Amino acid sequence: MSTKKGLKIFVDGYLLNKEHQGTKTYIRELYLEFAAQNPDILIVFGCFKDPSIEKEFSEFKNIRFIYFQQSSRVLRMFFEIPKIIKEQQFDFAHFQYVIPFLKSKSCKYIVTIHDVLFNDFKAYFSYQYRLKRNFLFKYSAKKSDFLLTVSNYSKERIKEYYKLRNKKILITPNGVNKSFFLSYSKKDAINYIQNKFGIKDYILYVSRIEPRKNQQGLLKAFFDLEETNTQIVFIGVKSLNNKELISLIASLSAAQKKRVHILKNISDSDLLLFYQAAKVFAYPTFAEGFGIPPLEAAALRIPVLCSNRTAMKDFDFFSPYFIDFNDLDATTKSLSKILKTQNPVHLNKIQTLIKDTYNWEVSSKVLTSIIKKKT
Template sequence: MSTKKTLKIFVDGYLLNKEHQGTKTYIRELYKEFSKQNKDVLIYIGCFKDIALEKEFSTFRNIKFIYFKQSSRVLRMFFEIPKIISSNKFQYAHFQYVIPFITTKSCKYIVTIHDILFNDFKHYFSVTYRLKRNFLFRYSAKRADFLLTVSNYSKDRIRSYYKLDTKEILVTPNGVNFEYFQEFNKNKSIKYIEDKFGIKNYILYVSRIEPRKNQQSLLKAFLEIDSEDIQLVFIGVKSIKNKEFDAVLDNMNSKYKSKVHVLQNISDKDLFFFYKAAKIFAYPSLAEGFGIPPLEAGALKIPVVSSNKTSMKDFDFFSPNLIDIDKFDAFKKR
């Protein structure tokens, strides 16, 4: 009789209940692939009950869910999650950015710190924001048994800023769902978006709305486009107020403003169709730990114009449309 214990991993997956963002894609694609390659490992994802999530992971027999009861993340991290790990005797537990202050000796703790951009681009973040995250991220980086990040750029910055000369940092790049590589009917996608949203022939941007994402450059470039029928679509939650973006948008004349659409809380299904129906995908961001949206668009063979800043400098496969966004004329010409 075998006495070998089944390996069990707990994953803090509360971000799976959030809007479309890089960390959500990271968790989802990492554990789908890990599940396929390690069918003898049991993966328990902690999140809030969501029928759509259950359906999405239903074919992964070794992925199960533990549903959180505590809505406060602070209380979950201090009480609920440590109790879950201890009572279920998990050997490994994986967190994004921050690990619990209360840990179990029999469990190995994994943390993925996607970026620390708030240190290199301080003018985009408040002092309180930087102090809080530096305290929590430094603590987690030093206490974690395994420290992960998503790009060599982030790896270098984390090692340098947190003085982790002797700690191993593993790079686990973000993945794009296989559905983005499948053939699709462009005309049907265009019709779907036009029928449901009344939008067609558009340039698409997908990601959160905040200053470092530099959406204002895309708005300014749009004002230079000599075309009556081109529209511009921004899909993303306004996570940090972007005053310049708001000012450019507010000062647009009615002719241009009617062709600019800022959308939030778009379902994954509709977002997928927005990608597929896009004429061009534009990503003018000034700072990224990785940058998934242009890769998703590229996988669908949508023409991509992307900034070459920070981690995005590795996206050389977008050349010659991988550009220095500081040179605004080059961006307009694309």
């Protein structure tokens, strides 16, 4: 189906200026692929000026930037963004989780709500946190012209909580960047991480630091291991206070603390090398709307010990290292076994499956069907 000339989409890309997280990856990777598939559509990111962001998208002539002036997200959503959409006459505008209250009649609004985990796992979120998000997410889900999410799990939970029986919800699943499938030298990666960070022989975790992510459970299992040469690395910023993890780390001996590394603000290039040099990747989270990091690690043929909860039920290809991290004894045994057992054939099979199943072309085609009026 042909597209009208001059079709334009505005993307609220403020998360591109933030730390590494799944939603940032979603915006960047989805639109890198979408730009390649649709050179006839102009994509304009709204974000704060950052040369590194411009560089990531520099190969595409159909990607441009509008730089926000308002540091307050509330002021941006109420005033600045509606003004931008009206003045620039965008045909579509894409937001993460929340759309502005002031809608332009000539623009179609797309929102991606990645999850509503705070409803199923209330113990990990304050009442104020849940109240605010439920109000904003429900409004955005109902008032948007197109509602997207990233997994079947999230789709069903959003539909149930916000009573959206007649609202069509499209799935734009997360994928894995092609760089994770390139060949690399394990030895070179190990040497790089050891020389720059002084860390080697480690179990890796990548994601935000907060209670539902269960870093505390992984750390308990780690110190139940019989061997004492392995270290553990947590890479991620603290988004919610994890009191149990803080208390656990405080109780460790000086020797034990030396084996635990909590890092943040790691560059994408260094993060890739951290993945490559890891002995094992562990993802102990209790609740996810999707879960990209274990797929990224497996794409690099790193052995993965993965939670089997919520949206990650789809990741059963990680079996037999696909477990319920509520069982500390089983977690310790699985962690011990995966550290000792390497199965290159199995790792290659998982890599191939991920490459075929979790790629951004799938999500880009869904978005294209919206923009080009096929949905």
